[in-house]
Amino acid sequence: MIEATGLSKRYGETVAVDDLSFIVPPGQVTGFLGPNGSGKSTTMRMIIGLDSPTAGVVTVNGRRYGEYIRPLLQVGALLDARAIHGGRSAYNHLLWLALSNGIARRRVDEVLDQVGLRSVATKRVGGFSLGMSQRLGIAAAMLGNPSILVFDEPVNGLDPEGVLWFRTLIKSLASQGRTVLLSSHLMSEMAITADRFIIIGRGRLIAQTSVEELLARGDGGFVLVRSSQASALAAMLKNRGATVECQTDGTLRVTAMTTETVGAIAADIAIVLMELSAHSPSLEATYMQLTGDSVEYRTSDGASASDER
Amino acid sequence: MQTIPDDITRHSRHSLTAGLGDTLRAEFCKLRSVRSTYWTLFAALAFNVTFAAVEAIFLPGRLSEHDKATLDGVRVSLGGSHLSQIAFSVLGVLFIASEYTTGMIRVTLAAVPRRRLVLTAKVTVFAATAVVAGIAVSFIAYFVFQGLLRGENLRSSIGDPGVVRALIGGGLYLAVLGLLGLGLGAIIRASAGAIAALFSLLFVPQVLVQLLPDSWKTAIGPYVPMEAGSQIFSQHREAGALSPWVGFAVFSLYAGIAVIIAFVLIDRRDA
Ligand SMILES: Nc1ncnc2c1ncn2[C@@H]1O[C@H](COP(=O)(O)OP(=O)(O)O)[C@@H](O)[C@H]1O
Ligand SMILES: [Mg+2]
Numbered sequence: 163m164i165e166a167t168g169l170s171k172r173y174g175e176t177v178a179v180d181d182l183s184f185i186v187p188p189g190q191v192t193g194f195l196g197p198n199g200s201g202k203s204t205t206m207r208m209i210i211g212l213d214s215p216t217a218g219v220v221t222v223n224g225r226r227y228g229e230y231i232r233p234l235l236q237v238g239a240l241l242d243a244r245a246i247h248g249g250r251s252a253y254n255h256l257l258w259l260a261l262s263n264g265i266a267r268r269r270v271d272e273v274l275d276q277v278g279l280r281s282v283a284t285k286r287v288g289g290f291s292l293g294m295s296q297r298l299g300i301a302a303a304m305l306g307n308p309s310i311l312v313f314d315e316p317v318n319g320l321d322p323e324g325v326l327w328f329r330t331l332i333k334s335l336a337s338q339g340r341t342v343l344l345s346s347h348l349m350s351e352m353a354i355t356a357d358r359f360i361i362i363g364r365g366r367l368i369a370q371t372s373v374e375e376l377l378a379r380g381d382g383g384f385v386l387v388r389s390s391q392a393s394a395l396a397a398m399l400k401n402r403g404a405t406v407e408c409q410t411d412g413t414l415r416v417t418a419m420t421t422e423t424v425g426a427i428a429a430d431i432a433i434v435l436m437e438l439s440a441h442s443p444s445l446e447a448t449y450m451q452l453t454g455d456s457v458e459y460r461t462s463d464g465a466s467a468s469d470e471r
Numbered sequence: 472m473q474t475i476p477d478d479i480t481r482h483s484r485h486s487l488t489a490g491l492g493d494t495l496r497a498e499f500c501k502l503r504s505v506r507s508t509y510w511t512l513f514a515a516l517a518f519n520v521t522f523a524a525v526e527a528i529f530l531p532g533r534l535s536e537h538d539k540a541t542l543d544g545v546r547v548s549l550g551g552s553h554l555s556q557i558a559f560s561v562l563g564v565l566f567i568a569s570e571y572t573t574g575m576i577r578v579t580l581a582a583v584p585r586r587r588l589v590l591t592a593k594v595t596v597f598a599a600t601a602v603v604a605g606i607a608v609s610f611i612a613y614f615v616f617q618g619l620l621r622g623e624n625l626r627s628s629i630g631d632p633g634v635v636r637a638l639i640g641g642g643l644y645l646a647v648l649g650l651l652g653l654g655l656g657a658i659i660r661a662s663a664g665a666i667a668a669l670f671s672l673l674f675v676p677q678v679l680v681q682l683l684p685d686s687w688k689t690a691i692g693p694y695v696p697m698e699a700g701s702q703i704f705s706q707h708r709e710a711g712a713l714s715p716w717v718g719f720a721v722f723s724l725y726a727g728i729a730v731i732i733a734f735v736l737i738d739r740r741d742a
Contacts, residue, residue: 233584244574259497
């Protein structure tokens with residue numbers, strides 16, 4: 163479990179993170195989403211004690227990261243896969259990490275196997291591709307068998323096969339009861355992997371929801387109903403609090419009500435339905451809509467290169 | 472998954488040294504798992520031995536009467552240290568600054584969040600390695616020099632007063648210089664910048680002092696880092712110079728100040 167309360171971080175004039183509070187629960191993959199520059203990496207650095215918050219606190223398993231003598235047994239993090247000394251072998255990189263937290267050497271071989279780097283273990287990491295470096299970083303994160311895993315933009319640089327492997331891996335890690343926090347600026351990447359989302363824009367919390375709740379928040383989502391007694395049904399649905407729009411083809415476009423409720427109401431008043439379907443907006447569209455006005459740099463309209471500050 | 476109580480600091484009991492053993496092992500593993508460590512130490516040995524051999528072979532034939540009276544044979548045999556000091560100090564800089572340059576410091580500090588513990592371990596591991604390597608280099612250079620020397624000028628024996636002190640001191644000088652590099656590397660957090668700062672600190676005062684009026688030169692000259700530190704190389708004390716150990720203490724003070732500043736800053740800055 164990761165818990166942030168009122169977390170803020172300024173770098174001089176820049177407010178990178180602004181009064182952010184959230185919880186990352188165990189047993190799920192939580193997607194940490196936000197446009198570039200919205201403060202995801204900064205938040206993650208604060209989680210693992212690298213940057214100190216200007217205000218607020220963030221705890222991992224109930225304590226601040228810096229209080230652990232052997233933090234790798236609690237939290238495994240991969241922030242930047244390239245940020246390692248190129249002159250060291252993969253094995254030795256993991257070995258010093260293991261030694262630093264009193265972790266058995268055997269774990270080094272185990273995680274190397276787990277990420278498929280056994281055959282290049284003695285090669286210097288300077289020669290690794292970005293994908294191999296990512297795998298090494300993931301191995302390092304798993305070294306202490308931690309209950310919390312934090313990954314910053316982990317699939318950048320992985321090939322499609324690697325992406326699939328990584329998704330399967332983190333889903334299995336979450337299903338073992340671990341807490342997984344995964345950042346990305348792309349919803350398309352997260353929609354398949356995450357169970358929950360924390361969405362930020364310009365350092366502020368925009369949403370903290372499950373996939374279902376997020377979909378419900380988007381405009382665009384509606385229930386389509388076709389019935390020979392459309393006007394009677396419409397009146398009843400409105401009565402029960404739904405917003406109903408009669409469309410030109412005679413169908414009803416119902417919002418603020420689920421298909422289940424619409425069906426149940428129709429059954430109650432014995433109205434025959436010819437069609438009852440939910441039309442979800444894509445997560446992508448909802449995400450764009452939520453973060454639309456917090457994007458730092460726009461490219462499409464060219465009107466303003468930056469709408470912040 | 473539950474928190475394991477053993478992984479949590481009990482501040483009241485052992486907050487300062489808890490994890491020191493692990494951190495020392497990790498830092499020693501880092502030092503011995505990159506080639507640059509072996510290359511720089513090998514370069515230091517090569518500089519000292521080559522210099523000692525060349526001086527032993529060619530210097531005796533070129534000695535003036537004045538030289539014969541004043542030259543300190545032990546100091547001459549350690550002349551290569553003026554080059555190998557560069558290797559040691561670069562090794563010290565790289566041991567920490569390369570972590571900042573590559574970004575690996577974040578991996579290190581995530582593994583050991585108590586940063587002063589990391590710095591303590593780095594200083595200890597580096598000092599121990601550099602003292603052993605530095606003393607070995609000094610003794611080897613001395614024996615190479617004495618072994619190749621012909622005639623009685625510049626000759627000494629290991630049992631003569633001051634010789635062992637000079638040789639051990641020569642090793643300590645190299646180690647302290649490496650620690651100065653380490654301190655500057657931790658302050659400046661970039662390999663190139665720290666190496667530039669280090670060389671400025673070593674060579675600029677040496678040059679500037681020569682430009683000063685004589686009275687200033689005699690007052691300040693003995694205290695500039697290299698001048699103070701290198702007194703320990705000599706078997707016999709030079710006129711106007713600090714005594715070997717006082718000079719060495721002054722020299723160590725420079726490194727000590729750099730390391731202390733590094734200790735203060737490492738807890739204050741974001742990684
Ligand atoms: N060390 C730093 N110094 C100054 N500004 C920073 C620093 N780190 C991040 N920032 C600024 O903070 C904001 C958030 O950055 P970041 O956390 O990297 O966002 P993200 O990871 O979501 O792309 C950006 O405006 C960035 O320029
Ligand atoms: Mg980022």
